[in-house]
């Protein structure tokens with residue numbers, strides 16, 4: 001379908017009277033934890049924000065289709081609502097909504113704020129077919145006017161002091177509308193924009209096109225968070241240099257290296273930090289185990305294997321541990337195997353090798 005771009009009707013953006021989180025915390029770089037459906041739930045947010053260095057989190061997307069959700073749905077995605085919208089470590093958790101109906105998005109946003117959400121984020125990046133087929137996520141990047149309408153409706157529905165942000169990819173199949181979409185959202189009155197620097201079609205294949213973030217920053221005058229493919233402090237530097245932004249959002253890199261935000265901040269002289277090693281990272285995973293006890297065996301082992309998979313992308317030792325347990329489905333045998341594998345790897349550390357590239361499974 002070809003999109004015919006209409007000129008924007010200049011709308012006066014609704015007034016925002018609150019303070020941006022970047023102003024509360026003037027230290028740079030500022031680092032947000034990315035929303036990750038099926039992975040970044042409140043347990044992981046709790047563990048990672050206790051490690052430190054994360055300035056705000058965003059929930060997995062809540063898909064808005066036909067209704068204004070009851071409070072229990074918002075609390076399921078964001079139990080932190082009962083803790084003033086913050087993790088136990090005190091890090092604010094913003095609620096992310098995904099949908100295409102401006103009125104319904106606005107009504108759900110208002111409800112989330114009533115329940116205590118400190119900020120609302122709008123998802124225009126999800127590439128999943130089920131979501132795109134029902135007109136949500138990245139598919140909307142073909143319709144800048146609709147992006148603007150959603151942003152305007154949500155901005156108008158939530159109190160003036162609550163920030164509304166949006167997260168977008170560079171486009172659906174190409175980058176032709178990247179700047180137009182960013183402008184549309186800014187004109188809709190959002191307070192900042194997070195850009196995952198790839199199109200939907202580019203999926204999760206490196207590289208991320210950080211230089212496009214610089215182009216977007218030149219086009220709009222709201223803050224832009226740079227996102228995509230930051231796994232090390234060095235890549236954070238590179239991203240900051242190419243995008244010109246010292247506001248970062250990191251997803252998979254923080255799952256793979258839980259103290260990455262601290263490493264990056266230490267690299268910029270914000271703090272001093274002794275890097276955690278692989279055994280300390282596995283200790284963090286141990287903290288997740290009791291949180292999973294209510295799940296069926298396979299769901300428990302799948303969750304732990306998911307984290308081991310991410311760890312393996314940056315740690316040869318954890319990759320060796322993972323190789324030993326990845327086929328074990330029985331939860332008791334899995335735990336026993338894990339302990340044995342850790343002992344084995346400590347006794348005989350793996351020789352140096354290459355890190356595999358991230359392979360996206362599922363989403």
Ligand SMILES: Cc1cc2nc3c(=O)[nH]c(=O)nc-3n(C[C@H](O)[C@H](O)[C@H](O)COP(=O)(O)O)c2cc1C
Pocket residue numbers: 034035036037038039059060061096123124125126167196227228229230249250251252253363
């Ligand atoms: C498993 C998974 C689930 C994701 N779920 C969401 C989501 O719910 N909302 C969203 O805006 N982005 C989602 N994303 C995209 C991430 O927020 C982020 O933009 C992307 O992973 C690139 O950043 P990274 O290279 O730091 O991981 C997801 C990514 C992954 C890998």
